[in-house]
Amino acid sequence: MAGEREHIREIEQVLSGARSARDDIVVQSWLRCIDTHRLDPARPTEAYIVPDTQLREHREQSERLIAIARSGLETLFKQVAGQNYVLLLADAKGVTVDFLGDPLFMDQLRKAGLYLGSEWSESRTGTCGVGSCIVTGEAMTIHQTDHFDTTHTPLSCTAAPIFDTKGELTAVLDISLLRSPQPKVSQNLALHLVTASARRIELANLMAQMHSEWVLRFSRSPEFLDVDPEAAIALDASGRILGTTRGAALLLAQAGGIDWRLSPSPIGQPISRFLDMDVDDLPNLTRGRPTEERLVFGRNGSALFAHAIEPQPTSGRRAPVEVLPGPIAELSGGDPAMTAVQMRAAKLARTAIPILIHGETGSGKEVLARAIHDSSGRAGPFVAINCAAIPEHLIESELFGHAAGAFTGATAKGRKGLIESADGGTLFLDEIGDMPYALQSRLLRVIAERELVPVGGIAPRPVDIKIISASHHDLRQLVAEGRFREDLFYRLNAAPLTLPPLRERTDFEWLLERLVGERARLAGRPAKLSAAARLALIRHDWPGNIRELVNAVDLAVALCEDETIQPSDLPDFGASRAAPPAPSASLVALRAPSLEEERGALLAVLAATGWNISEAARRLGVDRTTVHRRMKRLRLEAPN
Numbered sequence: 003m004a005g006e007r008e009h010i011r012e013i014e015q016v017l018s019g020a021r022s023a024r025d026d027i028v029v030q031s032w033l034r035c036i037d038t039h040r041l042d043p044a045r046p047t048e049a050y051i052v053p054d055t056q057l058r059e060h061r062e063q064s065e066r067l068i069a070i071a072r073s074g075l076e077t078l079f080k081q082v083a084g085q086n087y088v089l090l091l092a093d094a095k096g097v098t099v100d101f102l103g104d105p106l107f108m109d110q111l112r113k114a115g116l117y118l119g120s121e122w123s124e125s126r127t128g129t130c131g132v133g134s135c136i137v138t139g140e141a142m143t144i145h146q147t148d149h150f151d152t153t154h155t156p157l158s159c160t161a162a163p164i165f166d167t168k169g170e171l172t173a174v175l176d177i178s179l180l181r182s183p184q185p186k187v188s189q190n191l192a193l194h195l196v197t198a199s200a201r202r203i204e205l206a207n208l209m210a211q212m213h214s215e216w217v218l219r220f221s222r223s224p225e226f227l228d229v230d231p232e233a234a235i236a237l238d239a240s241g242r243i244l245g246t247t248r249g250a251a252l253l254l255a256q257a258g259g260i261d262w263r264l265s266p267s268p269i270g271q272p273i274s275r276f277l278d279m280d281v282d283d284l285p286n287l288t289r290g291r292p293t294e295e296r297l298v299f300g301r302n303g304s305a306l307f308a309h310a311i312e313p314q315p316t317s318g319r320r321a322p323v324e325v326l327p328g329p330i331a332e333l334s335g336g337d338p339a340m341t342a343v344q345m346r347a348a349k350l351a352r353t354a355i356p357i358l359i360h361g362e363t364g365s366g367k368e369v370l371a372r373a374i375h376d377s378s379g380r381a382g383p384f385v386a387i388n389c390a391a392i393p394e395h396l397i398e399s400e401l402f403g404h405a406a407g408a409f410t411g412a413t414a415k416g417r418k419g420l421i422e423s424a425d426g427g428t429l430f431l432d433e434i435g436d437m438p439y440a441l442q443s444r445l446l447r448v449i450a451e452r453e454l455v456p457v458g459g460i461a462p463r464p465v466d467i468k469i470i471s472a473s474h475h476d477l478r479q480l481v482a483e484g485r486f487r488e489d490l491f492y493r494l495n496a497a498p499l500t501l502p503p504l505r506e507r508t509d510f511e512w513l514l515e516r517l518v519g520e521r522a523r524l525a526g527r528p529a530k531l532s533a534a535a536r537l538a539l540i541r542h543d544w545p546g547n548i549r550e551l552v553n554a555v556d557l558a559v560a561l562c563e564d565e566t567i568q569p570s571d572l573p574d575f576g577a578s579r580a581a582p583p584a585p586s587a588s589l590v591a592l593r594a595p596s597l598e599e600e601r602g603a604l605l606a607v608l609a610a611t612g613w614n615i616s617e618a619a620r621r622l623g624v625d626r627t628t629v630h631r632r633m634k635r636l637r638l639e640a641p642n
């Protein structure tokens with residue numbers, strides 16, 4: 003409290019014009035907080051996290067930069083490993099769009115606003131690393147009581163701006179501590195590291211965006227020219243500057259003898275205005291020559307080492323890969339076994355080949371069958387029949403219908419059976435193993451001859467149906483026991499698809515999130531999972547598969563209070579086997595044994611997310627750069 007009062011008094015003194023020992027950048031920011039942002043130091047405000055929908059928009063807008071910055075963030079995070087630093091990448095509005103922090107402190111970090119979605123604009127939060135960096139365009143440390151708002155005075159935040167190739171501030175890289183030593187100089191190394199990382203991100207961004215132009219990289223020392231240049235520019239074929247890193251803009255101004263604060267942007271100007279060279283000199287500055295000989299001179303006489311990179315041909319567009327049809331794409335979040343099923347199902351959907359789906363009860367056989375039908379382009383209906391649920395003596399007429407007056411009690415006009423009502427569409431025969439033996443040969447005729455004879459009828463009627471059957475029995479075993487016809491088995495088993503049980507799915511958490519969202523919406527009761535409930539669900543082994551999960555989620559949504567599902571809202575899982583936690587989705591990539599499988603897995607996720615790289619990366623538990631890299635390696639390209 004005393005500390006807070008003292009802090010407020012200090013701000014008041016600075017306002018009244020008293021000299022301050024604070025850095026000028028801090029003093030100027032405090033003045034802006036009062037005069038421009040109308041903030042009151044006596045009214046502390048909690049960290050603000052933008053709603054999910056807004057965060058998604060911010061992330062989408064920064065998607066390219068996030069992808070490029072990710073490896074820089076990861077390298078920096080490794081450099082400061084074990085020192086409790088948190089890394090934030092904020093967009094130009096101050097919203098944290100990427101984040102790396104120690105999972106052990108997530109709750110504290112979230113509370114302190116060092117978290118994905120936190121907004122650190124100066125107008126909302128007062129003097130702070132990210133916000134004040136956005137206003138000034140300068141790298142800085144806002145250490146403890148440099149913060150304007152007393153809520154944030156425990157933090158130490160060091161931020162560096164990232165500029166786009168046209169010189170606009172596009173993001174801020176911030177490295178923060180929840181607790182830090184008192185002297186501000188303790189953060190000097192952090193300031194150096196974050197500034198160097200921001201520079202490298204700008205370089206990577208320029209290289210990514212301008213690779214089809216000449217790129218000229220600079221360094222003051224020949225040793226670092228090829229490995230870690232200081233700055234870079236892109237030039238068109240006539241030698242005009244198309245883009246620069248921030249460092250290059252400053253360097254060019256210096257070389258041209260111009261006060262960069264007063265000079266207009268170098269974009270669009272000929273390189274010869276700043277350096278004693280023109281476009282014809284570029285081929286002499288490529289890697290073919292020793293580094294020490296690649297010297298260029300500024301108009302002010304200064305010397306720089308330069309490395310010219312020739313325009314890279316834009317890779318000819320490969321034929322776009324086949325995208326999974328929407329209904330099939332939605333079935334998984336990238337589980338490899340599911341992906342293999344989805345790829346096969348998509349290919350089979352448009353054929354007349356019968357499909358046999360294996361899978362434990364509740365694993366989604368009917369849902370898959372319907373998705374295949376919905377992707378088949380067939381105009382007729384999807385008709386599902388559970389062979390185990392219909393009494394044996396009724397199944398024949400249910401399936402095949404009956405002719406007029408075929409038997410006592412039959413209608414005078416006759417009745418269409420389920421097979422005929424599926425004409426032009428799909429017949430889904432669930433629990434096909436329970437089909438009475440005598441009927442199996444009739445079904446075989448429908449499949450083989452594409453015609454059916456109703457009960458009591460003589461003339462066969464042509465039918466056009468796609469047959470999908472499902473079983474959780476081992477049909478081979480039933481054949482061996484003489485309970486299932488071998489010929490029918492081979493017909494049905496032309497294209498087997500095996501659904502993995504839920505406990506083996508690596509996309510469990512994706513499915514869980516989706517189901518909670520869906521079921522809560524259906525029930526009209528907003529609900530989200532607490533961490534403890536999520537863990538309990540992950541640990542359960544789900545003998546009833548997705549059906550059991552749906553039921554558990556429905557119950558939890560109905561019981562939960564304050565829109566948060568707690569473990570006490572879940573069914574009692576006490577009786578189930580203790581299972582190891584579901585492996586994380588990020589293991590997908592590690593496990594994929596073959597390139598083809600890996601390609602399939604990635605393709606399914608991309609298709610399921612409408613080729614949204616951020617979302618695909620989130621589902622796979624990897625960063626966007628990795629997704630881009632894998633796409634390149636696996637030759638996957640977004641359709642158009």
Ligand SMILES: Nc1ncnc2c1ncn2[C@@H]1O[C@H](COP(=O)(O)OP(=O)(O)OP(=O)(O)O)[C@@H](O)[C@H]1O
Nearest residue numbers: 333362363364365366367368369370432548549552
């Ligand atoms: N991919 C999925 N996404 C969301 N819900 C699903 C998915 N797959 C299945 N479900 C849900 O799980 C439940 C069981 O699915 P389905 O009836 O398809 O399983 P099944 O394997 O055919 O079961 P059974 O063997 O008992 O016939 C249904 O409520 C279904 O809506």
